[in-house]
Amino acid sequence: MSEIQETLVNNPVSESDSEDERDEDIYGKLVSSMEGIDSITLKKSETLTIGRHPSCSFVLSKNTISGKHCTIERIDLEQDSSTYESYKIIIKDFSTNGTYVNNQRIGKNNQSELFHSDRITLSAPKGTVNQAKPTAEFIFRDWSVIPPENTKTxxxxxxxxxxxxxxxxxxxxxxxxxxxxxxxxxxxxxxxxxxxxxxxxxxxxxxxxxxxxxxxxxxxxxxxxxxxxxxxxxxxxxxxx
The missing domain is CATH 3.30.200.20 (Phosphorylase Kinase; domain 1)
Structure with missing residues (x-):
């Protein structure tokens, strides 16, 4: 687990995060780990679209970001007795330079399920994610699974x-x-x-x-x-x- 993941998982939420948790439409947040890039609030009623095009709900004006780079959506499910899941968070990749979850590239037109504390990296065109500086990086926080206290004990x-x-x-x-x-x-x-x-x-x-x-x-x-x-x-x- 990276230093930023440990900080986000083990530290109490901030006052602004607590306000988000009181809004029933908000299910989580993408917390930016890079200076100059804002964190993103995630809503059940909206599909988040990240990209360079002005029509995207979160615009990143960088040459390494595709017009429509990726989307994130919360999908409600009928209660599954085998997994007890009531919803899934799905990230879809539409990019040329790549969308990564925990260093694994999703692949253009493919999708992956997101879980609490997953790291999302956008665009690392040279080498692997660890060898190149990404254009943007976020940690996904799912409000329904944030622990009330230290997870190491x-x-x-x-x-x-x-x-x-x-x-x-x-x-x-x-x-x-x-x-x-x-x-x-x-x-x-x-x-x-x-x-x-x-x-x-x-x-x-x-x-x-x-x-x-x-x-x-x-x-x-x-x-x-x-x-x-x-x-x-x-x-x-x-x-x-």
Whole structure:
């Protein structure tokens, strides 16, 4: 993972990013890693078009950029029971000089799926991406999978936590994939500050009652608790899907 990817994944979002997350139409951002090139907000209702032509939604006036260089689109899916995906982010390459995802060239008129923290590089006409300075480079941030805290500790060392499956007043549930086995789980992430609130003892008792009940349940027709992780601000419950 590059230095900029580590910074973007592990650092808290900025105030302006938080404002974007409150807009239901905005699903993510392309964060520019090059001086003089702006970051790009991504909206569900729009297909982002990057290119040199003035008709593009994001114009890059560089000779190495094609008139229509690439597009990025969020596509909603019917819930897939095998992958639990509710959407995909697709990047399509229409360029001459190349669009790269994590150093892999997509290829003209081809497409690739984007995932949180992927690096997108535009135009490296001489040699490989590592040997030439790209015209533009972005890190893709998917708002639904940005972790609430450091990913180098706790549950994040055991599970790859992905997109949102559901949410409530005090918690959200995300897809979790065990890094060793590849098994899929539902990760319930409880914000302890919201849950406990001003009635600290009452809230904690209710929270621990839920955990105790889940730890005792072992039935083929009921969801079982597979693991518990806790940090200063969050409680993570690993549940069967």
């Amino acid at each position: 706790g549950i994040y060392t055991q599970y790859d936590i992905r997109h949102l499956l559901g949410e409530g007043q005090f918690a959200e549930v995300k897809l979790g994939i065990n890094k060793k086995t590849g098994d899929h789980y539902a990760i319930k992430i409880i914000d302890k500050k919201k849950f406990l609130g001003p009635k600290l003892s009452t809230g904690r008792n209710k929270l621990m009652d839920e955990v105790k009940i889940l730890t005792r349940i072992r039935h083929k027709n009921l969801v079982c608790l597979e693991g518990i992780y806790e940090s200063e601000n969050y409680l993570y419950l690993v549940l069967e899907l």
